[in-house]
Amino acid sequence: MTQPTPDDVDLAAALKSRFGFSSFRPGQEAVVRDALAGRDLLAIMPTGGGKSLCFQLPAVLQPGITLVISPLIALMQDQVRLLQDNGIAATYINSSLEPNEVGARLRGAAQGEYKLLYLAPERLLQSGFFDGVLKRLVAGRGVNAFVIDEAHCVSEWGHDFRPEYRQLAALRHRHPNIPVLAFTATATPRVRDDIINQLALHEPAVHVASFNRPNLYYGVRPKNKRTYDELLTRAREQSAGIVYCLSRKRVDELALQLQSDGVAALPYHAGLDAEQRRRNQEAFIRDDARVIVATIAFGMGINKPDVRWVIHYDLPRTLESYYQESGRAGRDGDPAECILYFSAADIRTAEFLIQQKVDPDTGEPLADEQRLARQQLRQVLNYAESTECRRGIQLRYFGEVLNGSCWNCDNCRSPRQLQDRTIEAQQFLSCIARLAQRRERFGAAYLIDILRGSQSQRLIDNGHAQLSVYGIGKHHSIETWRGVARALLHQGLVQETQDGYPVLSLNALSWEVLRGERKVQIADAPPSGRRKSETRPGAEDVHVADQPLFDRLRALRKRLADQSGVPPYVIFHDATLREMVRRAPASLEEFAAIPGVGQAKLARYGQLFTDEIRSARAPV
Known part of the structure; x- marks a missing residue:
């Protein structure tokens, strides 16, 4: 099968005639040329970066058919619809089809009617397909490439590991001369190496596009009584948005509340039956519903380009999942907003969920999983409470350095002031020290009760009203003291361990603060509401x-x-x-x-x- 060389093809003309685009997005052309050259490749391109075009354009320009392995029905159906509307012959085979329709599409593929065929990995690996249909396709019209979409699913270190993806190396072993093209939106260096090894890629061209999406505005807000009103104001705008929540209960409550306030909002979570989820997702994609309220079950493979805002009503699980979920905004390259709300209650909820990671048989804590989850929570909290450029923190997580400020996040546009809280930090640490002298350890909430002079019966019965630090911080609010406690934790100035529940103890840096050798500075809390410096997405779009x-x-x-x-x-x-x-x-x-x-x-x-x-x- 003779393939065109990359230099033989007028890619710009093909891009315009087939897809209507006048130019490639950053990084796309190099990936397309390597694909046309018949190389194995791994392309890491962020959501909205146009990774699908990087295998779709080569598929159109080469003889034979391209097989695309995709993990979700919604993902493959959406891409096929887009291809067909561009006049490109493509189809999919999945569990939504009747057997006679599956047979008709396979016969069409064998007769050369399609340029791209989308499959789930489970379908591909069925013995009847792998040893029968695939073998006939290769021997007949020819398969020009195997595309592994969402390739992070192959890695146990990825955020959505799927065991079936591990078996895809069989493609290389059975068909060593057909290129394997792996694509994903996010992958740390460890995950990239794992993808290459697990798929048995041969001297692959590795393309890592920038994770920076400058059209996205990032902001963090305190969660309080005004939060819902802010959400309602945004939801009433004529733009599509996603609200992510931690629990199914919160999803249902918020969706119902928005509906009662006249917003076309629908819920989406794993507690709904599959048909209801499909209908709600389809209504959102077709603009019949403007807002979807969802758990993390929603979003992977959803190619709705005009989502103008994504709100996280609760803390995300990890910084990587936050990047993925917030990145579903602005896939068309137009301005969009990504807002994260959080409060001290969110931290307690997250810690409670971490403690539920136990062995189902023995009930013993899964120490490694809990340790990893706490590390990931710390990264999210550092992001939420930092005064640094939000985008810079995200990019650093993926090993990328942002030079200067992004000027499109709240910290860059409206820098927060740092306050010297050394005295409060010393008082807090002194409270831990006084308790340690009595061989006692407690969590932050109890320490704050002591500092604020609580009259709780538990505190009095424990004799802690007699401590020298009792009531020393009663002029500060509970929220102020919670901010001090979180800052000490995040800056590594105090140690948190588990003693049935989280308790605090001093470390070497704590004593530096107590001796006055180290200052403690804490940023002001971010203000509520939209900043005056923010641009409302879409406001400048049309005169x-x-x-x-x-x-x-x-x-x-x-x-x-x-x-x-x-x-x-x-x-x-x-x-x-x-x-x-x-x-x-x-x-x-x-x-x-x-x-x-x-x-x-x-x-x-x-x-x-x-x-x-x-x-x-x-x-x-």
């Missing part, structure tokens, strides 16, 4: 005078999408509609020059949209 035309084009897009049974973004992205408004193309030739319009979309939609534009601009 007021052009808004009626933009709304008409969106309405036309929605009608066409509903008629075809696809999400509106499959027809055109918002950015493409804005370009139509700005340029007002009067002919099909002018319409073809709009970014996002390829040959198939020009033929299918060009006349409809140019007619709508002319009608809207016609004098009354």
Whole structure:
């Protein structure tokens, strides 16, 4: 099977004619050229970075068929819909299909009707498929590449390990001459090495795109009585958003509350039956619901490009999962906001969940899992409470350095002041020391009760009202003392251990503070509400005078999408509609020059949209 060499192909022309894009996104072209050269490769490209195009364009330009192994039904169906609307022959085989339809699609693949075939790993590895269908495809029209999408699933060190992915190395062993192309959005260096080893990649080209997505604004807010009102204000805007919660109960409560306040919001979590989850997800993707309230069960493989905001109503599990979940905003490259709310109660909830990691047979704590979970929680808390650039912290987690400030997070736009809290820190540590003299250890909440002079019966019965530090900090609020306790923990100035529950003890750095050899500075709490310096996503997108035309084009897009049974973004992205408004193309030739319009979309939609534009601009 003769393949085109990368230098033989006019990639820019193919990109425009097939996908409607005028230029590649950063990093895409190099990956495409390596794929066309027939190399194994591993590409780490962030959500919204356009990794799918990196294997779809080579698939179109080469003879034979590309097999794409994908872990989720929603993921493969969404990509196939987009490809088909671009006039590219693609299909999928999964459990949603009847056996006769599966047979028809396999016969079509054998006869060369498709350029891409999407499969779940379980389907691929079935003996009847692996030893029968796949063997015939390779011997017949030819398979030009195996694509492993969401390749982090192969690694036990990844955030979504799937045992079936471990068996995919059989592709290399059985078909050593067919390139294996692995793609994922996030992978630490350890996970990258594991992917290469587990998939038996041969001298792969490794592409690691920047994890920096400058269109995303990152902010942290304190969770308080005004939090829901802030969420409601945002949810009432004419933009799509996702709210992530830690528990199913919180998801149901928030979704119901938003609905009662007139917001088209739906819940999504593992407690709903599969059909309800599918309907709710589809309603969100098709713009019939503007807001989805979900646990972490929602999002992987969802390619809705116009999500303008993602709110974490509770602390995320890890910094990596936060990057993934917040990264579902702004996949179209337009401005979007990612806001994290947290409070001391969230920390206690997270710690409680960590303590539930026990052996189901013996009830003994799983020490390694608990230790890892606490390390991950500490990283999330450091992010939430830091005065550093939020983006810089995230990028450093993935081994990338941000030079300077990002100027698109709350800490860069509205720097918080540091306060000297050395005296309060010394008082807190002195309380631990006085208790240690009595061979007693307690958690932060009890220490705060002592410092604030609590009259609780437990404290009095323990004789702690007689301590010299009793009531010494009663002029400070509980929240102020909680901030001191968290800062001491995060800065490593106090030790936390488990004694049935978390207790605090002094370490070497604690004594440096007590002796006055080390200062303790703590940042002011972040203010509630939207900062004046923030830009509301989409606010600058369309001039007021052009808004009626933009709304008409969106309405036309929605009608066409509903008629075809696809999400509106499959027809055109918002950015493409804005370009139509700005340029007002009067002919099909002018319409073809709009970014996002390829040959198939020009033929299918060009006349409809140019007619709508002319009608809207016609004098009354």
